[in-house]
Structures are given as structure tokens and as C-alpha cells.
Amino acid sequence: MRRNFLYFSCFLCLLSIQVLSAQERYELNTDWFCNPISDTKENGNTISQPDFKLKRWMPATVPGTVLTTLLNNEKVPDPFYGMNNNKIKDIYDTEREYYTYWFTKDFEETAAPGEQVWLKFRGINYSADVYLNGKKVNQTPFKGMYLRREFNITSLLNKSGKNRLAVLVHPADEVGNPNGGQGGDGTIAKGVALQYTAGWDWIQPVRDRNTGIWDKVFIEKTKSVNLKNPHIVTLVPGKRLPGETQEPATLQVSAELQNTQNTPVSGTLQYQLNGKTIKTPVTLSAKETKEIALPDFSLENPKLWWPSGYGAQNLYDLNLEFVVADQVSDSEHLQFGVREIQTSWNAHTRSKEIAVNGQKIFIKGGNWIISDAMLRFSEERYDAEIRFHRDMNLNLIRIWGGALPERPEFYEACDKYGLLVIQDFWMSGDCNGRWVDPMKKEDQWTRRQYPDDHNLFIESAADAIKMLRNYASLAIWCGGNEITPPADILSALKDSILPKYDNTRWFIDYSNSDEMSYNFKGGNGDGPYGIQNINTFWGERTWPFNSEVGSVGTGDAVSLKRFLPEDHQVIPQELEGTEKVEDEVWSYHKYIDYGDAMEPYGSPKDMDDFATKAQLVNYNQYRGLMEGFSSHMWDWYTGVIIWKTQNPWTALRGQMYDYYLDPNACLYGLRSGSEPVHAMYDPVEQNIMIVNNSFVQQHDLMLRLTAYDMEGNSKMITQVFNYIEPSSVRQIMSIARYIKVLGAEEGMFLSVQLLDVDQELVSDNFYWLPDASGTYSGLQSMDKAQLSAKAKKISATEIELTLTAAEEFPVAFFNRISLIDAKTGERLLPTFFSDNYVSVTPGDEKKITLSFDQLKNTDAKIEIEGWNVPKQTLDLN
Incomplete structure (x- = not known):
């Protein structure tokens, strides 16, 4: 499984490098080395000299964290397996220096006459000192996990073309005590960074708090003027229908232009679309940076972008460039969708109603934490996870406020698959003082003013908005998870930053605000978060736009055995009066008990039987949840967002697929209940x-x-x-x-x-x-059924499976289909199914499509096993 995943990852990396090279931009993502500061005597001026010998320095993973590098060098065990995380030293106990590391990268680059060379960081956690060829690059502090930074390094490059970059990365100033509270003792929120790293009710603490050069590093070459932060706004008036000839839409395009010269520069900012050139003349003073707006452009008969299930996800390509004397100084390639997000107050439900291109959308959403708790992000993993959400027939993802502003690659996948996005800013009611909490170090009044540096938060928010605002999928900004930001930050977001940089989207002050959904029941305005009687979803009214409501999500036995040691592959037994179970590994991985939900199927005999019956419960829970909310569409509800649809580590709760991208029955129950016409x-x-x-x-x-x-x-x-x-x-x-x-x-x-x-x-x-x-x-007591199967490859990546149930036999009930490696028997992941956990009635057949990107390079078989159908494997024709 891992070999296939890595092969695809390498292919995408090579492809992206080729594209970037053609644009005078490339990523520094290989051949990095690192060393702990405690073992490094020399300073940055010395280390960054190309002739300095890196004796006994470790290969480093960049983008990545210190913990990822240690894991990849087999210095620590896999923290996602069993109780291994307890074998890794926590930064709170070791103090910050233990996870403070030097990172170095040698690269070849020179600047031709008239060229400018830029070093760009998309994210470092938490602060850094940057050196190049013996010189300090950042003359002012480089701090804040979410801030992008760029440096003009033209004058620092060696004439020989041999260069060395050295970056000293410091952990967060306040790492937090992982005392078992939500966000530990809460002090992790003193910085502008991830809050979950000190532990939450769905994850154990991340030992290095994700210290490192965690996001991409680029070298980019321009001429005298640097074009940055382009902005595209699409206005789609009226009420539209997919597939029809459309009235015009309006495009508003602007960008920041930075003159690097000591003299004025004149040129033209321009782009081409639909055979027309839209341009405006520009003159920049010496060293001036200025935002320039192009004339509005009326796009005739636009191909509109729609959320999944409502229409096509049409995307346009646009090359925005600044031209000086018939030479392109700099350009930015943009992909965008033409659509407009509207919101209104539904007086009947007493909640917000969301529309796209004039058509109201009943929101069927999922809450998203982060793709990987150790920040091991990749385009292919993002694509797979968002594709799963599309396959669940969802139309929105909310990014929870204890994590991060999601990466452009995440939004590219959402644009591709049609998932609207709510992007939280980085606050939580747990860490930022909404409630009295004995686990927290400081009182509510103090926590209410976290983070310590409000200006850094505001600057980071403005930068995130500039980075993400062009994506069609981004629909809503949210001030924080279950709490508003402090008054000055909230005011900056509402009154200055968003109006200036992105004035077309709805801003919610916090995730369960009365502005979103009138909280007529009192309490927190969200939940509950455990197993429920399905009748509840249908018969008991809850918040009219529920930002968080969810249930269980344990995977099947194959999934569980990937991270549960053999001695702990047991039936979890609840400890009375607690949220824990007797087995320490199940408790450590945050298992939510199923209560008596499995008893109607018969008491489980062993873990395999437990996991099988859990899938029956999973399917019914999530189908029932979405059906129940949909049954009261526009009467009780304008939307619902499930807590939660994925896990970024090996947790035993709330997930439609596991960390390894293996789906469970939750996904297919939700897929059924969320059908567009159902x-x-x-x-x-x-x-x-x-x-x-x-x-x-x-x-x-x-x-x-x-x-x-x-x-x-x-x-x-x-x-x-x-x-x-x-x-x-x-x-x-x-x-x-x-x-x-x-x-x-x-x-x-x-x-x-x-x-x-x-x-x-x-x-x-x-x-x-x-x-x-x-x-x-x-x-x-059901008798065995007879189920025959035929499979054939219908493309380089797809298989058509036909299941036929014999007449004169019972229903072939609840069949799990898997694509497996013919040699190892391991599941090939991620595989996408048009349906799964399927039942076939006597004499009938059911066709299912399986999709696996590396099918043509893999010797694969299909495995089928049902409730009353013996396991069988099937060769491919």
C-alpha cells in the first residue's frame, strides 16, 4: 500500500516541479539536512557557508516537522501505533531546546542581469532565523506559524551558483502542559498556531508541537517588478440554473505590484480571457508597492461553478502578468471558478440560509480537523480525502478553529470536487476562555485575551485571506470555534481586514453563533457527540443550522489491526462512570463507547465480530442522521455539519474513513442518506x-x-x-x-x-x-446466501464489479468489498467505490465501480465478504 502511495506522490512531485520550472519557480523539497541546536556549536553565519561540512547531520523532511524527520530516521517509534506516543519525549518535559533544530539546504542559483531571486516560505512553526551564504536573511523577527514570508536574496547569492540556506527553527514560546484537557492547560493558545497539539478529546499530544519548516519553500525569479497576491472576484447576479445559457458575469481582478528598483518603473498589468485582453497602464515609484485594479470585465455566457450535486465544477485558467518594455517582469497563473455566494436569514427556521448563484443550498457538511496531525501533507492525500467527502454526497466542509488555515492544495481539491468551505480562524472556546475549566493554567479573563500578540494574529489573518480568497470553494470565514476572538481582533476582522481584502463572503463571528443559527435550546449550540437512537434525528428538533453534531466511527477489523497491537485486539469494555474502557490502547486512542447499540445484533464474540456489528451501527447512524435532518429541510433546518468526518491520526471516533484512507460503513450510510434525490x-x-x-x-x-x-x-x-x-x-x-x-x-x-x-x-x-x-x-439466525461476482477492468483506473444473488436464497446482506494486492492480501488504498456495504436481493444484480489510480501497475484482486456471505476473492478480467 505504501509503495503505491509513494510512487504516485513522487510522480506528482516531478510533475509539479516541471510546471513550476516553466514559470521560473521551483520548490526546495529534497536533500535537506538537520541537527539539534544542542549538538551544534557553530552559528548561522558559519553553517550557511557552502564549504561547511555537515558531519553526522540527519537527512531532514521538508516540508515537515522535527518529529516527522525523527520518525523517518527511525529515531522514534510511530506515534500513531499502540501506545508508542508515550515513548516519545514531550517538549513540555524536555523544554524547548530539545526540539530546536538547524535545517540546511544546498541549491544552485544565480541571477542574470535584471533578475530578482526570491526565497519564499509558506509556513514555519514557530519562529526562525534564516541565513544564506554566511549572511543573515531576516533582519526582523520571523515569527508566527501561519505567516508567509518572502525575501529578496539576489544580492546574497554566490557568483559560483553554489548556495547554502540554513534555518534555525524554534518551537512555540509557550508549548502548553499536555495535562489531558482540551488543548492541555490552554497555554498553547498564547501563540498563533495549532491548539490541538497539546491534546484534545480526539488526539493525544503531538510531542514536538509540530515544530519545523512545515510548509513549502520556493525559489522564484522575477524581473524588476514582483507581482503578488492577485485577487479575483466574480459577480453572478440573478438566479441561475446549471447547464443553461447564462447572462454575463463580472470579473474584478487586481494584484499587488512591488518595484524592487531605485527608479520608477512603468508597464502594463494585463490578462487574457475568452480571446480578449484586459489591461491597464501602471507607473510605480522607486521601491513602491501598490495594489492595482484592472477594469471590470464582463464574461459572456460564463461556465459557472456549482457545489457538488448541483452542477459542474467549471474552472477557468488566467495568466496575470506585468509587462515592462515588451518583457514579462512577473506573472501569476490562477485557476478560478465563476460563482457568487449569497446568504439570507430564514425567518421560519431562524437560521442563515446559503445560496450559490442565486439558488439556495441545503447544507450537508462535515467538520474537518487537518489532513495529518504531523502535517505530512500531500496533493494526492488532499485529493483523496476531498473526493471521499464528495462521494458522501456532502456539499460543505468546515475547517475547525483549533487547526490551521488550510493549504492551497486543500482548496484546489475542494474547487475540483465541489465542496464549499467554512474556514475558521484560530480560536477555541476550550483554550480561549469561554468556560470555567479546572484543567487550564490561567483563569478565563486571562485566556480570553489569548494570543499574547494580537497584532501577529491580525497580520496572519490578513495573509491567510490573501492566500485563499481566490478559491471558488471558500464560502464563509468564521472568527473562531465556539468563541469570538477578543474584541480588537474581531473588530479588525469585521471592520477592516475582510472589507479590504475579501468583501464578498459571509463572516460568522463564531462557529455556533446565533447569527448562524438561533440557539433556542440554550447550552453551547452544538452536539451531541455520541451514539444516538436514530429516532432522535427524525423526531427531536435541534439547532436550525447545527455546526457540530456527530456520532461514532470505529473502523472494521482490518482497520483496527493496523494500529492496535495484537494483545489489545479485544472487545472494548466500558469502565462504569467514565468515558474510558478497560483496555488502555482503546482508551488512549479516544474510543467512544457504542453503548447498547450492538446488542440487538447479538453480543459480540470477539473484536472481529465487534467491528462487523459496529459497521451496521455506523451505517444506520449516519444515514439516519442525514435523513432525519433532510426530512425537516427548510422547516426546522437550513443545514447540518457532522462532527466529524475524518481523523488526522488513528483515533477511534467520528470518522468516515480511517487515517490510512480506508473507508468504513459510516461513509456509505452517509452517502445513501445524502443522495441528491432520495x-x-x-x-x-x-x-x-x-x-x-x-x-x-x-x-x-x-x-x-x-x-x-x-x-x-x-x-x-x-x-x-x-x-x-x-x-x-x-x-x-x-x-x-x-x-x-x-x-x-x-x-x-x-x-x-x-x-x-x-x-x-x-x-x-x-x-x-x-x-x-x-x-x-x-x-x-439468517441462513447463508449465494452471491456470484464478476469483475472486469473498464479503464486504466476503474473496475466494474457485478454482484448477483441467487434465487431461492436469502438476501445477500451487507457485503464489504475491498480491492487487495494479489500477493500480500493487503487492501489497496485509497480505493473509491460507487457503493459499498451493499445488499443484493434474490435474483437481482448490482453493479459497483471501483477506482484505484495505480490499477495498471498493480496485480489486484477483489475481496467480498458479507453478513451471511462467506469471504471470496475474485480475479480481474
């Missing part, structure tokens, strides 16, 4: 409903309801035409009497399907219902 069963009222999340009326939908008993016998309940208005939900009929008669003794299966006029399935929903006592007695 037929569903209300377990409270025992009604059948249809929800339409599209912008058009759905005509002549055939609703087909079929019941199956445990032997596989079927009974048609109804087959009837229906229609449903755009963006609405409709109750169709009650089936209470059928459930009472057919499911009383052993329970039953219920197939709820919608077919279009071509008799193609629009929605395919399969329920398993308990008997009259609430037990799945029929499932527990």
Missing part, C-alpha cells in the same frame, strides 16, 4: 418520504417499495409514480401496517427505490428493520 423511511412515523436537493422539479419518478423476509421472500408494497418540487421534501405514504405485519417476528428488509423515466435507479435505499421487540432476531 427516497427514505421515517422510523418514527413509519412514513415514506422523498427529498429533492436539486434545482428542478423531478417528474415521473417511480417509487418502488418492496419488503423481504429473512428467507428472501418478497412482497411488493407499492409501485407508484410521483413528482417533487425543487429543493423540497415530500411525504408520500405510511407503511406502518406493513411493518407491523411483516416484521413483527424476525424483523424484515425494506427496499426503497426511485426510478426515472428510463427506468434507471435514482435512489436505492435498503433498510433492515428489527422485530417487534427491537431485536434483529432474524439477522442473528
